[in-house]
Amino acid sequence: MASRSRNTATDVQRYVLLPKRGLHSEALREPLASPQIFSSMMAARLDLQGVAKAAAQPEAAVKIVHSSAQSGPKLVELSDVAANALKASNAGVRLVPLVRYEIARSPRWQVLRPAAVRSKAAAAAAPGLKIKVVDTVSGKPVRGAMVVAFTNFAGQEGAQGTSNAKGEVTLQFTGASKTLDLLLIYGPAGYWGLCERARKIRNGDSVGIAPIDLAVPDFLATVYGGHPAEAGNGVRVGVIDTGVDGKHPDLTVLGGAAFVADENDAGGWGPAKEQGEHGTHVAGIIASRGRQPAGKPGVAPGVALYSYRVFPNAGGGATNYDILRAIEQGVQDQCDLLNLSLGGASPDEAVHDAIKEAYDKGTLCIVAAGNDGRQPVSYPAAWTESIAVSAAGRQGTFPANSSEALDIAPPAAATDEMLFIAQFSNVGPEIDLTGPGVGIVSTLPGGGYGVMSGTSMACPAAAGAAAALLAAQPKVLKMKRNRDRSTAMLAVINAAAKSQGFPKDLEGLGMLP
Structure with missing residues (x-):
């Protein structure tokens, strides 16, 4: 708007x-x-x-x-x-x-209709139903877990809250117990979430969520864990996002800039104060150099990584004006690939022209398809010159009772009945590739790791895989930076994609090796 x-x-x-x-x-x-x-x-x-x-x-x-x-x-x-x-x-x-674009992380379920409207007197007499969120391994309280308790999931009725330092959250229900359609917990950094159906909760209950174990491979590691540390060497990848934490021990950022006109482009390419974790997570999927037991590698650890922050520190969307400037800078910095884990509903000419100009100057833009629940592909992914990426998941690569269980949707892949295209992923004839995008563990600001889902995660998975492929094609990379170079790079990427047995509107050409 x-x-x-x-x-x-x-x-x-x-x-x-x-x-x-x-x-x-x-x-x-x-x-x-x-x-x-x-x-x-x-x-x-x-x-x-x-x-x-x-x-x-x-x-x-x-x-x-x-x-x-x-x-x-x-x-x-x-x-x-x-x-x-x-x-x-x-x-x-x-x-x-x-116009403004939003990050393409999968949306969280939330209560839209409180289960009951309570008077102040009733709330004072019975302040609600209190539960405690704890670590399943240590038993210690977990702070910052978002608890969503649905009494009527279809109607999105219930109560929700966030756990405090004691792990406690008070849900505004009457009575000492409540039978739920669905109990959802979205874990803070370092934890998986929880999804339990037909759960009865009682006042004083403890509910456990599992800490992330970096030794257990997620879907990304299952597909790309065999890539060598030098994968992507010689390829430059720019992340146009909420900024990247260059101080993370497993990330090396060679350069970048802030493009936020409302902030006079101040503040640098580091993580924004609001939603800053998103860009760092995206960057880690592409280029983390972490190693177990304390870290986890990205798909192409050898790439030269650049960060272009377009989302403001105050939160909110990124404007088309700022995004087009970031794309121009990425081209000027001779990035071979630009990752855009963002999108919106508007068929915006400004970003479209920037993507076309990038293509004409030898740079490909890989873009998240969006997370509106099998709706048409969002922009700018829908433009012909973009490489649009949907999000795939695989059962068994995240805890069976984690919040990612709600992302499972038919049809299963013809090649593997455990594979699926996420229920949140947008789909359509514009889809070019699919990538791991459900329950993906990656870097977070401050040196840690966390789990996220979305076409925001599938997009950098595809970008990292594309970088690894292009690194093995020095003749293509040495081509003059023009439209022919982009066409040659695209041919390398498309030729490598392998169908997983989904309808074409869901996976495009398939997944990169």
């Missing part, structure tokens, strides 16, 4: 200002150090002086909020009148609404 603010005279909306074709043009050239002159020139070109004067802001009919380059894309604010005039003009530019 476009960003809108209020002006004393008229509504003002934010757009990405682009040339009629591509991302750069002399039509966008801004006089050095003078966005006011550019704004005045645009106003004159569009015959908007009268509109600007009426707003008592003659220099701001077209206000530049941020500029990526002298002749490059710009984040601008325009009144509705100015926007309509520009669209009707022959100014050699176009306006693309500012």
Whole structure:
């Protein structure tokens, strides 16, 4: 959705200002150090002086909020009148609404309808049903576990809460016990979750969740655990995400930048204050150099890893303007592959043009298909120039009673009845590949490991596998950075993909080795 603010005279909306074709043009050239002159020139070109004067802001009919380059894309604010005039003009530019994309981690089930509305007096007399979340190995309390107790799963009725330092969580139920349709616990860093059906809970019960054991292979390790430490050597991979913790002992980040216009691009490529764990987890799937017993390797530990943070520290989505700038920087840094574990519903031209330009300059964009529950592939994965990745899982690679059990969905693979495409994964004719995306253990900020699911995880699994394949093709990597190079890299990737026996709309060409 476009960003809108209020002006004393008229509504003002934010757009990405682009040339009629591509991302750069002399039509966008801004006089050095003078966005006011550019704004005045645009106003004159569009015959908007009268509109600007009426707003008592003659220099701001077209206000530049941020500029990526002298002749490059710009984040601008325009009144509705100015926007309509520009669209009707022959100014050699176009306006693309500012939209936001979200990370492609699988959504968590939540209570939408409380089981009962209780008065303050009733709540004071009986404060609810208290349970304790504990470590199944040590018996110690677990803090930060999200407990979701459904009395009616279909109607998403029940109660939920997060465990405190004592492992305790109070659920707003009446009575000393409650029979649940489903008890879900999403574990904090270092723990698996829990999924129990038809569970009766009593006040004072202890419920255990299992700690992650790095010695036990998850689905990612089952498929790619045999890759050598030098896998991906000579290939550059950029992660466009929430930032990466370069201080993690198992991650080496060679460079990057922050692209968040609302923060003046400050703060660097490290993890964002909100949702910062996502980008670090994604990066570890690709390039972790960890070794057991304290660590876990990624698919291609030998790659040169770059981090481009596009999600703000305050949380919320990443704008198309910031994402296109990150893609441009990744191309400039000569990344061979760019991983975008993000998506949205809008068929946005700005990011599409950036992906097309990256392809024309020898860089492939691998993109998460989205997690809307077998809905159409989200954008930018749906664009032809993207490599769209769905999420697969395998029973037996996560605890049978973990929260990942809810991700199992038919049909089973023809090659292995334990394989499935996750119920949350988007699917459709745009899918190119599938990858491990259910119950994936990877790096987290602060030096630890945790489990996540989503096409966000399948995407870097495919990116890492693609990097390992390309590392074995030095002639392709040495090609001039143009469209032919991208086509040759894509041919290597597509030729290696192996069908798992799912319908094509679910797996595309299949999974990379």
